[in-house]
Amino acid sequence: MTIKSNLTVIDYGMGNIWSVLSALRYLGCDARVSSDPDVIVQSASLLLPGVGSFRKAMVALQEKGLDQAILEAVQTKESKILGICLGMQLMGSRGSEDGDMIGLGLIPNPVDKFNPQEIGTAKVPHIGFDLVHSSPESTLFRGLSRAADFYFVHSYRMLPGGLKGNVSTCVYGSDFVAAYEQDNIYATQFHPEKSQTNGLVLLKNFLAQEHDA
Amino acid sequence: MLKKRLIFTLLYNDGYFMLSRNFRLQKVGDLHWLKSNYNFSHISFSIDELIVLDVTRGERNANAFCESLKSLTEGCFVPIAAGGGVRTTEQARSLLRSGADKVVVNTPLFENETLIEELASEFGQQCVVGSVDIKRTLDGVYQVWSHYGSQCLPGSAAYRIEEITTKPVGEIYLNSMDRDGTGQGYDLNMLNLLPKVMPKPVILAGGVGNAIHLAEGLADPRVDAVATAHLFNFVGDGLKQARQSLIDRGVDLPVWDIQLLEQHLRSNKTAQCIPT
Numbered sequence: 001m002t003i004k005s006n007l008t009v010i011d012y013g014m015g016n017i018w019s020v021l022s023a024l025r026y027l028g029c030d031a032r033v034s035s036d037p038d039v040i041v042q043s044a045s046l047l048l049p050g051v052g053s054f055r056k057a058m059v060a061l062q063e064k065g066l067d068q069a070i071l072e073a074v075q076t077k078e079s080k081i082l083g084i085c086l087g088m089q090l091m092g093s094r095g096s097e098d099g100d101m102i103g104l105g106l107i108p109n110p111v112d113k114f115n116p117q118e119i120g121t122a123k124v125p126h127i128g129f130d131l132v133h134s135s136p137e138s139t140l141f142r143g144l145s146r147a148a149d150f151y152f153v154h155s156y157r158m159l160p161g162g163l164k165g166n167v168s169t170c171v172y173g174s175d176f177v178a179a180y181e182q183d184n185i186y187a188t189q190f191h192p193e194k195s196q197t198n199g200l201v202l203l204k205n206f207l208a209q210e211h212d213a
Numbered sequence: 214m215l216k217k218r219l220i221f222t223l224l225y226n227d228g229y230f231m232l233s234r235n236f237r238l239q240k241v242g243d244l245h246w247l248k249s250n251y252n253f254s255h256i257s258f259s260i261d262e263l264i265v266l267d268v269t270r271g272e273r274n275a276n277a278f279c280e281s282l283k284s285l286t287e288g289c290f291v292p293i294a295a296g297g298g299v300r301t302t303e304q305a306r307s308l309l310r311s312g313a314d315k316v317v318v319n320t321p322l323f324e325n326e327t328l329i330e331e332l333a334s335e336f337g338q339q340c341v342v343g344s345v346d347i348k349r350t351l352d353g354v355y356q357v358w359s360h361y362g363s364q365c366l367p368g369s370a371a372y373r374i375e376e377i378t379t380k381p382v383g384e385i386y387l388n389s390m391d392r393d394g395t396g397q398g399y400d401l402n403m404l405n406l407l408p409k410v411m412p413k414p415v416i417l418a419g420g421v422g423n424a425i426h427l428a429e430g431l432a433d434p435r436v437d438a439v440a441t442a443h444l445f446n447f448v449g450d451g452l453k454q455a456r457q458s459l460i461d462r463g464v465d466l467p468v469w470d471i472q473l474l475e476q477h478l479r480s481n482k483t484a485q486c487i488p489t
Contacts, residue, residue, distance in 0.1 A: 018310065125339045128218060195469075197473045
């Protein structure tokens, strides 16, 4: 049985929301899909997916007035948000993909390309399952091993220096932010919807937070 | 450190799933058959990636393939690549809207560079998988074949592969036509065709008969992923057991607990969302 949820998956024309919806359906959550700022402001829970370029995505959000809607929902109404992959990057302070661009600023660190000096001969994009190290205090990783595998596909990353929230990391050359959580803000650089039961548990943990709200 | 990958490849032909042996196709069953006999959604928890290829030789029904893809990938939580006969960006977009994360291209690699560039610029390089079919001549020389293995391309296979690595593709799927469907194991000599410094991930395909063959492929440092398209070799719990035996042998595959699914996910399922 599925229950109509107050979770909105934000559709701004970037990437595959099909697989996110498929995972939510599997978990019994009947999320709505919207690109309407009014719907987004009214949602208790938001999911910001995305694949593609930071600049294009940020421009798409701005053109539809979605950036302001997201900020109002998250900062004023304390709605919960989960950003996935590019969605997480957009929550950063700025991105340097296709020229410098300001982000939503929900997470205070910038997003830059993997630095060849750090990663050596490792291939970019960083594609595939890789180990994520989480802390016992993490809500998203509740019920999972402290080192669990998740599926990544990205060429840009956020470094963890100075972040105050709960940071889970992955090592590719150096540590980068694999997942972040602080109060009502959640983000993963990896794709939980492509990470087998590990990802399903993580999504379920996010949904359970919605329940506690 | 990225994990290695175990990939299952499904071959689709005009509504049916197929076994292939040296590129000759044999009908096995339709989508309903696949779901009821193979419990496909459960099998998908034993793989790291799924590839679905439309290998229909004649005229294709692209919509029917997309519908099958949607149905197959519902409840499948791994990256999915799809392809076969993709000749336009719009065709690729339809696959990506039907559950695919990546698009597999073969013949256009050799005759339609514009398409490859368009796909990469529209969806990103990571979205494009270059598939190469390779056959050995009687005197042991490797050559690349296009158009479903029906046209032999001039030039050495090593040259062809090197050329592909300079194109905007995210990874390369190396398939042995000689070993295809034989169950004799991978042709590891094909890996000698790769450039010394290989900038893109390599998927090895063609010939797997059992878990030892998968382990042999994964043991080679040049191999990032191994694929098998042999439905019957991995019937029932076959794939699950093969995966476990690889992990037991120390192969660095990603790990997840299927039990989590039953225990953790299924419990109080309805309590996860608040009603509106």
